[in-house]
């Protein structure tokens with residue numbers, strides 16, 4: 470059960486359709502990165518709680534898989550309607566626990582809700598096929614079945630959307646699940662869980678377990694042979710740990726991992742479009758997005774104008790408490806994130822980069838870093854290799870298309886890349902050559918529940934959204950027969 474002593478939100482673990490807490494419950498405090506004040510607390514789940522969650526998911530599994538697709542679809546549609554109804558409350562909550570601006574939080578809620586709508590439509594389109602084998606000896610019937618109980622592990626940067634991007638396809642496919650939200654931002658997940666009850670999701674179909682011991686709790690879930698799926702979004706480093714663990718049990722994995730998106734601007738780009746695109750690609754979520762433009766490669770003829778205009782726009786952003794309606798850039802998620810961004814900027818400057826704007830912390834309570842543009846960034850600067858995850862735009866100048874593509878691909882990641890040019894054939898040619906799961910061609914944002922989201926190289930395995938997202942929770946079964 471959740472209640473609000475002293476105005477603070479409090480959630481017990483959500484297992485088998487109920488929020489559970491008792492006198493022995495240990496709690497995790499949740500902080501507002503804008504004020505550093507406590508905004509709520511959630512139960513600290515143990516290994517035994519994790520086992521209870523798997524039991525609940527297992528008990529609900531058969532009935533949910535047998536629920537007609539039309540009914541599953543209607544329940545998912547209810548989830549969409551309820552998220553839309555609650556959009557303002559959820560946005561406030563996201564902004565409080567994550568720090569992002571209210572405008573970004575509202576955008577996230579709209580995006581998150583759309584996964585329920587999209588997968589309510591997909592739930593009734595789980596189609597198999599039938600063919601005759603090449604020898605003519607048999608008929609081949611292929612049908613899809615739910616893969617089984619799924620463990621869903623999500624990060625703090627999109628507390629609502631990363632949860633619904635997994636829950637919605639899992640439920641559409643007929644799977645039950647256990648969601649393990651990030652410890653920094655767990656309140657939003659529980660708020661959504663309460664909406665799922667109202668929407669008609671049966672007890673045990675979705676369970677939410679927060680914990681201060683993610684490794685132990687996830688391990689015990691993955692050790693249970695009833696669990697057949699791991700869907701993870703987070704850092705490549707933790708993704709590798711979980712892949713190793715999943716290998717022991719041969720569990721099907723979908724991994725949405727880190728990024729290091731290049732943002733290419735050619736001389737012939739529409740400069741207004743490129744600047745707008747840069748602001749969205751860099752600053753959505755304050756730079757704390759896996760899709761965030763991490764490296765700007767700008768052709769020499771346009772580089773000075775682009776750099777000046779980007780610095781003007783970045784310098785004019787209103788920095789403040791995430792929930793203030795006027796805020797355009799909120800804080801980073803915690804003190805560690807600020808230190809990391811600061812050391813990356815210091816490293817680049819020590820190696821020769823020049824600060825056009827920002828370059829420092831903002832001196833006030835909370836975890837703020839000033840919007841920053843760096844130019845003359847040398848190739849050995851760490852921020853060209855690491856995810857910055859903050860409001861810093863490093864600019865590197867290039868001369869030829871080949872050089873731009875080579876520098877863009879010079880990374881272990883391959884999630885997102887942006888290309889700005891008015892020459893469509895150049896745009897398509899470069900898009901073909903970029904080693905990236907997703908390309909924004911003259912667009913600074915590509916996220917869309919109806920499109921397959923995901924990366925190549927060390928950015929992940931599998932896709933979320935689109936029809937592809939539901940296939941990740943389905944297993945093909947083939948029946949050979951003749952008549």
Ligand code: NAP
Nearest residue numbers: 623624625650651652683684687703704707725726727759
């Ligand atoms: P993270 O540190 O990898 O954590 C992600 C989740 O994994 C959290 O719930 C975390 O729990 C949990 N976790 C940590 N260690 C674990 C372990 N040993 N075993 C099982 N679970 C464990 O990532 P983050 O800092 O929250 O998120 C930022 C990262 O996510 C960035 O790299 C970003 O690029 C990536 N991301 C990728 C996408 C995409 O679609 N490709 C989307 C969004 C974010 P705790 O919170 O309790 O540590």
